[in-house]
Amino acid sequence: MTTQRDRSRIQEALTVGRSRHAAEAPRRPLGLAPTGLLILGAIYCLLPVSWVLVSATKSPGELFTLSTFQPGTGLFSNLESLNAYRGGVFWLWMLNTLIYAGGGALLSTLVSAVSGFALAKYRFPGRNLIFNILIGGILVPAVVLAIPQYLLFSKLGLADTYWAVLLPQILHPYSIYLARIYAAAAIPDSLLEAGRIDGATEFRLLRRVALPLMIPGMVTIFLFQFVAIWNNFLLPFIMLGDDHKFPLTVGLYTLLAAGANQPSLYNLIITGALLSIIPLIALFLTMQRYWRTDLSSGAVK
């Protein structure tokens, strides 16, 4: 199989590289402390996830009787009841979350990239003022803005619509800041000058020169925003009244806060939480390679 052969060749190349590297570099201490610290960090991050994974397999009767990390037998019945809950409303929430996170992150990335490019590469009056306002915007947590945004959207008649959740997340100061920094570093002025001399319009420069160079940075922004919107609770909680527009966070919360006299549906919540992190994990695994290109392209220079 070619793939197999390719893989072994790559492996060979890697080992060669590594041994040469090892030969050249002076012997370094093993770095027990940093490794230990990283392992601790990994455990800290993975423990809750594994708890969710194990708990999702427990049936309602087992959830509070089995010991914490002992798997139960109820995974499939949990999935079934989650699927059946209110006619499969969970999947609607999942779809909504994809729309909010995917659409919001995409729009936000585009807006950030264009604004970051403009701020990094053009001199115009008010540039520093705009940038300083954006920097100030980073300091204002989005949570504080949720209520004023709700009041504004109510005035516009947009509360309780998809736009109410999408629009406020598009302009994200930190992403613009990141895009500006990235554009300043990744796009050489000489390249833009060369383009101009060749007669390219500014829009063409943006599309053909700037944006392709900024892709690794844009991927970072996209991932940041995607995860932020995916996990966002307060904004959709306040903005949305119709439970068919809820994202997963707010939807699952209605299962948890079922009112004082109704039991919380823990099994469904835990199973739902497990399912809701799968798309995030998938996204990170597929997007990771863009970060690697970023590192390697930096090395080439």
Added chain:
Amino acid sequence: MVTKRLAVAVALTAALATACGSGGSGGSAASAPASSAAAPSAAEKVELTYWNWVPNMDKIVEVWNQAHPDIHVTSSKQAGGDDAAAKFLTAAKAGNPPDLVQAEYQMLPSFVAAEAVADLTPSAGGLKSQFGDGLWSLVTLGTDALYGVPQDSGPMMLYYRADLFKKYGVDVPTTWDEFAAAARTIHKADPKSYLTNFSSKDPGWFAGLSQQAGASWWGINGDAWKVAVNDDPTKKVADFWGGLVKEGVISTTASFTPEWNKALADGKLLAWTSAIWAPGVLSSNAPKTAGKWEIAALPQWNAGENASGFWGGSAVAVSAASKHQDAAVKFLTWLNTDPAATKLLVDQGAIYPAATAAQGALSTAPEFFSNLPDFWQKAASFGAGARGFTFGPDVNVTYNAYKDAMDKAVAAKSSFSDAVTSMQDATVADMQKAGFTLAQ
């Protein structure tokens, strides 16, 4: 956290709305008094939105929609409890609240204070005879107005593990003294077992127990509020539980936590002073103990009485900003008094109905209590003596103060009646800050 943030936000919003309003902005159509809103013509189809967290309410609403093509109700399931109240208040301030909203009895006064709900006296005042007096006073706040129609109710009683009581040779306590004695006996027999737990996270539970003792935390006297969270009955209740905690003969695990669920499931907690909706909670959290529980009246302060309190329950209120208040009242009257609808509420929504006739119509015991075929009859007799009290406009402040003060008191094993006094102080301070007139 979220609750606190929201509460702050709501307060800010209130200030903001007042500021904007005095500026005389143009877009205030939504805040126009509902009475001036034009009544819809008969042919026009009315659309109503209804925020609630009753299980399967969308199915119940569907039954209404089938039968009433002219009034279409959309049920939207919200996260229940304090967050729902804060969200409704914010929506009301912003001018786009739902037409109908589920309002927990303790939250209704805050809706009234914010002028977010309509007075239903003209259209629904006649429903009074269909509800018990105690419940009705929770939606009138002891005034002549009517701010909602009761939907479900939570008279309190004692749930206990009959099998384990027998094992430890404990009789069902009829007074709180016997209750304390039972706690000592059980904990002595098995140091890992407790009769019950004191929950510093459930102010509603403590309020119910105080109601049983005859407390009256708020009262409306003309234009002034009377606040007495630290009245003598409440202090008596607080010190009783404080004593048991200090002795170490009851658990201090907060209710509804995973640890508590585990203790129930493992048979380490033998009793729960809870409300009539407890079977749902027990069957979900400790399903394997089905058939082992029995019920009794709450232990009494004076032997031979039959007093109880309310824990939980809610009414359905109509937004002051709703343009279709008449249609909304028609729907909520059907929902909470029509026998077919209350049957749906019981079967689908798993609630204990507030309407007296609907309570009497309950026959089949909850599945979890299949060992007690007369569960509902018994429960009704235990709950008959339940007395409520008027809730104030800032119950959330009082309830948060309960959590803070009781947490500390439990940890330090210090005086519980001091904790009650700090609840009173927090409540009074907040009401003064919000500009309520207080009677001294």
